[in-house]
Amino acid sequence: MGLLSKKDAKLITDPLADNNPITIQVLGICSALAITAELKASLVMGIAVLFVLGIGNVVISLMRNIIPSKIRIIVQLIVVAALVIIVDQVLKAFAYELSKTLSVFVGLIITNCIIMGRFEAFALGNGPWRSFLDGIGNALGYAVILIIVGFFRELLGSGTLFGIPVLGDPIEKTGVYSIGYENNGFMLMPPMALIIVGLIIWVQRSRNKALIED
Amino acid sequence: MGLKSNLHNLKEKYKGTKMAPAFNAIHTFLYLPNETTHGGTHIKAADDLKRTMNTVIMALVPCLIFGIFNAGYQHYAAVDAAAGVIREASLFGNFLTWDNFVVGAWTVLPLVIVSYGVGLIVEFIFAVIKGHEVEEGYLVTGMLVPLIVPVDIPLWMLAVAVIFGVVIGKEVFGGTGMNILNPALTIRAFLFFAYPTWMSGDKVWVHEAVERAGTADAISGETILGAYAQNSSLAGIDYMDMFFGYIPGSVGETSKLLIIIGALFLIFTKVGSWRIIVSTLIGALTMGLIFNGVVDAGWIGESSKFYGLMNVPFWQHLIIGSILFGAVYMATDPVTASQTNKGKWIYGFLIGFISIMIRVFNPAYPEGVFLAILLMNVFAPTIDHYVIQGNVKRRMKRLKVKTA
Numbered sequence: 151m152g153l154l155s156k157k158d159a160k161l162i163t164d165p166l167a168d169n170n171p172i173t174i175q176v177l178g179i180c181s182a183l184a185i186t187a188e189l190k191a192s193l194v195m196g197i198a199v200l201f202v203l204g205i206g207n208v209v210i211s212l213m214r215n216i217i218p219s220k221i222r223i224i225v226q227l228i229v230v231a232a233l234v235i236i237v238d239q240v241l242k243a244f245a246y247e248l249s250k251t252l253s254v255f256v257g258l259i260i261t262n263c264i265i266m267g268r269f270e271a272f273a274l275g276n277g278p279w280r281s282f283l284d285g286i287g288n289a290l291g292y293a294v295i296l297i298i299v300g301f302f303r304e305l306l307g308s309g310t311l312f313g314i315p316v317l318g319d320p321i322e323k324t325g326v327y328s329i330g331y332e333n334n335g336f337m338l339m340p341p342m343a344l345i346i347v348g349l350i351i352w353v354q355r356s357r358n359k360a361l362i363e364d
Numbered sequence: 365m366g367l368k369s370n371l372h373n374l375k376e377k378y379k380g381t382k383m384a385p386a387f388n389a390i391h392t393f394l395y396l397p398n399e400t401t402h403g404g405t406h407i408k409a410a411d412d413l414k415r416t417m418n419t420v421i422m423a424l425v426p427c428l429i430f431g432i433f434n435a436g437y438q439h440y441a442a443v444d445a446a447a448g449v450i451r452e453a454s455l456f457g458n459f460l461t462w463d464n465f466v467v468g469a470w471t472v473l474p475l476v477i478v479s480y481g482v483g484l485i486v487e488f489i490f491a492v493i494k495g496h497e498v499e500e501g502y503l504v505t506g507m508l509v510p511l512i513v514p515v516d517i518p519l520w521m522l523a524v525a526v527i528f529g530v531v532i533g534k535e536v537f538g539g540t541g542m543n544i545l546n547p548a549l550t551i552r553a554f555l556f557f558a559y560p561t562w563m564s565g566d567k568v569w570v571h572e573a574v575e576r577a578g579t580a581d582a583i584s585g586e587t588i589l590g591a592y593a594q595n596s597s598l599a600g601i602d603y604m605d606m607f608f609g610y611i612p613g614s615v616g617e618t619s620k621l622l623i624i625i626g627a628l629f630l631i632f633t634k635v636g637s638w639r640i641i642v643s644t645l646i647g648a649l650t651m652g653l654i655f656n657g658v659v660d661a662g663w664i665g666e667s668s669k670f671y672g673l674m675n676v677p678f679w680q681h682l683i684i685g686s687i688l689f690g691a692v693y694m695a696t697d698p699v700t701a702s703q704t705n706k707g708k709w710i711y712g713f714l715i716g717f718i719s720i721m722i723r724v725f726n727p728a729y730p731e732g733v734f735l736a737i738l739l740m741n742v743f744a745p746t747i748d749h750y751v752i753q754g755n756v757k758r759r760m761k762r763l764k765v766k767t768a
Contacts, residue, residue: 332518334558
C-alpha cells in the first residue's frame with residue numbers, strides 16, 4: 151500500500167469486515183431487505199450509496215468548520231438530498247427498468263442511517279481525504295453485504311444471476327430442474343433477506359468472538 | 365455383556381472428547397444411565413422431558429396409522445371416482461385393507477424417516493459443536509412434521525425445510541426449551557412460502573394426483589376446505605366422513621375422532637393444557653358465529669368471494685381443516701405457549717379466533733391455523749408479562765389497603 155498509509159488503509163478495510171455497517175452496526179437494514187431479490191438491483195444500490203457517501207463525506211468535511219452545529223442536520227440532509235436526486239435522475243435516464251425495480255428505495259437513500267451516521271461520526275471531525283476514504287469504505291461494506299444477500303436470493307429464488315438463468319429452465323425442465331429441483335419462493339420475500347443477513351452475522355461473530363456483545 | 369454395557373463402555377471411552385454427546389444420547393435414549401446424581405439436594409420426579417415427549421408421541425401414533433391407511437384409501441377412492449364409481453367409506457369394508465396400507469406406507473413412511481433422519485443429524489451436529497447433550501426436543505417435532513404435510517411432498521423439500529426449521533426455528537435461540545416459535549410449524553411455514561405449489565391447491569393432497577394431472581387418468585385431490593374457499597358446491601359431503609377422517613388432507617389431521625382421543629389422553633396425563641385446547645375451540649366457534657351472523661344479516665351476498673366459507677355453519681369449522689389438530693398438538697406445546705393460566709385462555713382464544721379469520725378472509729391461505737399459532741407464539745411472552753403485571757398490581761393494592 152504505497153498510496154495509503156496504514157491508518158488510512160484501515161478506514162477502507164475496517165468497514166468491510168469487523169466494523170461492517172450492516173452486520174455489526176446494523177444500519178441501513180431496510181434497503182438491504184427490500185431490494186436484494188435481484189443481484190443487479192443490489193449492485194446498483196451499492197454503487198449509488200458509494201457515490202452518495204463518498205462525495206457527501208467530502209462535501210461535509212470541507213464545510214465542517216463553517217456549519218453551525220445547531221443546524222448541521224439540515225445542512226447534511228440538503229447535501230444527501232442533492233446527491234440522491236442526481237443518482238435518481240441518472241438512473242431514470244439510463245436504466246429506466248432498473249429504477250422502477252428500485253422504486254422509492256433510491257429516494258430513501260436520504261434516510262439511510264449509514265450516510266447520516268458517517269457524516270455525524272466521521273466527516274464532521276476529519277479532513278476531506280480521510281473522510282473520502284471512510285465514505286468509500288463504509289459504502290463498500292454496505293455493498294458487499296447487499297451483493298452476498300442478492301446473490302443467494304436471486305440464485306435460490308429465481309435460479310438466475312443478473313437475470314441470466316444459471317440453473318436451467320424451470321418451465322422446460324432442463325438443468326437441475328430435470329431432477330425435480332424447484333425455485334424457493336420464500337427467497338423472494340423480504341423475511342428471507344433478514345434471515346440471510348442474520349446468518350451472515352452469525353458466521354461473522356462465531357469466527358471472531360471479539361464482536362459478540364453482552 | 366449386552367448392548368447396554370457395550371454402550372456404557374463406548375460412553376466411557378469417549379468421555380471428554382468431542383463426540384461424547386452423541387454417544388451419551390444413544391445410550392440414554394435406550395437405557396437408564398448407570399450413574400446416579402451425586403452431591404447436593406435434588407428432587408426426584410417422574411415427569412422429565414423424555415416422558416413428556418413420549419406421551420405426546422403415543423398420542424400421535426393413532427393419527428399416523430390412520431394417516432397411512434387414509435393415504436392409500438384416498439388414492440384408490442380418487443381413482444375410482446375418476447372411473448365414475450363413488451365409494452362409500454366403511455372401516456372394515458374398504459378402509460383397513462392391505463392395498464391401502466401398502467400405498468400409504470410407501471408414501472408416508474419415507475416422510476417419517478426423512479423428518480427424523482435429517483432433524484436428528486442436525487441436532488447431533490449442534491450438540492457436538494456446542495458440547496451439550498443431545499436434547500429430546502426433536503422427538504415430537506419429527507413426529508409432527510410428517511403429519512402436517514401433504515402426502516406427495518418431494519422428500520428433498522422436506523429435508524431442506526427440516527434443516528431450516530431446526531436451525532432457524534430452534535438452534536439459533538439456544539435449542540430445546542429456548543425456542544420462540546414451534547419448530548414443526550416453522551418447517552410447515554417454510555414449505556408453504558417456499559414451495560406453495562406443493563403445499564396448497566387441489567392436486568397435492570392425494571397420492572399421484574400431481575403426476576396424473578392432465579393425462580387421461582387424472583384424479584382430483586381437492587380438500588373440503590379448498591373447495592369451500594373456491595365457493596364450489598359440495599354435493600354429497602358426509603359429516604360423519606369428515607369426523608372419522610375419510611377425507612383428503614394433510615397426513616395426520618383428517619381423523620377428528622382420533623385427535624379427540626389423543627387430546628383426552630394428553631389432558632388425562634396432564635401433558636397438554638386443557639385450558640389452551642378448550643379456549644382455542646371457543647375462539648374458533650366465536651369467530652364462526654360472528655361470520656354466520658354477518659351472512660344472516662345479509663351484509664355478504666352469494667356473489668362475495670368470502671360467502672363460501674362464511675356460510676359454513678360455525679360448528680363445521682371444527683371438523684374441516686386442521687384447527688383441531690393445531691389446537692391439540694401444536695398450540696399446547698409447553699415451550700412456545702403462554703405459561704400463566706389466565707394467559708393460556710387468552711392465547712388459545714386468539715389462536716382459534718385468528719385461525720378462522722385467516723381461513724375466511726384469505727382464500728389463498730385457507731389453512732390459517734398454522735399462521736395463527738405462529739403469530740400467537742410470538743405474542744405468548746407479552747401475554748404472560750401483562751398477566752403477571754396485573755397480578756402484581758392487584759397484590760400491591762391489597763398490601764396498601766392493609767397497611768393504610
